[in-house]
Amino acid sequence: MKDLLLNLLLLFMVLLFFQLIVVDRLNSLFVKYQKILIFILVSVAAILCMLFSINIGGQFIFDLRLIPVLLGGLYGGPKLSLLLFILVMGVRLPFGGIGIVNTIIIMAMVTFAAFMLSKRYRKLMLAEKLIMVTSLSAVFSVISLLIPEVVLNFKIDISFMLLFFITQTIGTLMIAYTAELIIENYHLDTALMKNEKMEVVSQLAASISHEVRNPMTVTRGFLQLLKDPAIDEAKRAYYLETALEELDRAESIISDYLTFAKPHLNEMVKLSVQVEVRKAIDLITPYANHYSVEVIESLQEQLYIKGDSAKFQQCLLNLLKNGIEAMPDGGILHITSNENEKNLILQIADTGLGMTPEQLKRLGEPYFSTKEGKGTGLGMMVVYRIIESMDGTIKAESKVNKGTQFTIRLPLMT
Ligand code: ADP
Ligand code: MG
Secondary structure, three states, rough: HHHHHHHHHHHHHHHHHHHHHHHHHHHHHHOOOOOHHHHHHHHHHHHEEEEEOOEEEOEEEOOOOOHHHHHHHHHOOOOHHHHHHHHHHHHHHOOOOOOOHHHHHHHHHHHHHHHHHHHHHOOOOOHHHHHHHHHHHHHHHHHHHHHHHHHHHOOOOOOHHHHHHHHHHHHHHHHHHHHHHHHHHHHHHHHHHHHHHHHHHHHHHHHHHHHHHHHHHHHHHHEEEEEEEEOOHHHHHHHHHHHHHHHHHHHHHHHHHHHHHHHOOOOEEEEHHHHHHHHHHHHHHHHHHOEEEEEEEOOOOOOOOOOOOHHHHHHHHHHHHHHOOOOOOOEEEEEEEEEEEOEEEEEEEOOOOOOOOEEEEOOOOOOOOOOOOOOOOOOOOOHHHHHHHHHHHHHHHHHOOEEEEEEEEEEEEE
């Protein structure tokens, strides 16, 4: 009994570790290497089960490895199942005993089930999934207990049989349910982040379209002037130059905006802090103008970090946008970057309303917003998430009616 419970505990621990470390903290890694990481998760779980197994008569080894292997096959598909088959055989063989026959038969059946059912399984509703895995597990439990008895003529204690059957079947149900919760949580999270971004995209749209209209008006004015045949060559060149510059500016605002608005791949690459921060500033400038906020930047060159450009943009925009919104009557938004002990120090400071210590404490809590009707209260949560996923830290200092300063620290790339 104790050994079986220990097995179950190990399975839960591996699952919990996976959720907390891999899915949450190393999210971008998870998105990229999903299959491989799931294979590792299942392998570790199965191996742990086999290490803490119950040996019966030196011939049979009972443990709950069926649970990770079955779930891995159903969620991961036939290829993963085949790999698991090889892995389990590899680990089981050195233990010896006639029970190897048992393992081969059960593993072959699990792999067969993965081949036949995994596609259909993934489309099922939660309850149907749970019924399916639990019944599969029950059937396999019975078979694995009967093979020694019937085929190999080996007596196993009936109370152990019952105990094993119950633990394995119920254990499958519990682990599958937990796995489903983790998956659902993961999807909700991704949807929430996407939603928050669309919110920012739509809020920026108004100020950006306005900002694009200005260069068009200027360009139109100069083109009008150029119609006059009497103007001299120098003036003509100047007008043309200015008109072109204005058009380029409009073009760059639109293209930055579209890059940001576009759905993106999660790709960790080397990012130039200067380039990224400038891009965010360009995008937010129309919004700042609307609030009569002056943006002042002082960015050190040649600083590189590792990250996902679109995510980092999302993070910067949320911070800049909050800073601007904290200065409804105008003010100054300072953005500085420099280096300290192989870390990037990025500071975003406003001269706005500031926050009380209570508000400061709640910063980053989902749906915490003091902007009645206008805020989503998700911006800072997303900021914290993104910085965390990049192995960085963020600190906020604030004084009411004086302003707020955010300090982001991120590991630099050489
Ligand atoms: P939202 O902007 O939609 O309200 P956020 O998560 O971006 O949601 O911010 C949460 C809250 O934190 C804001 O409503 C505001 O009260 C506070 N806050 C964030 N940044 C600043 C800042 N720079 N100055 C003052 N208050 C801020
Ligand atoms: Mg905000």
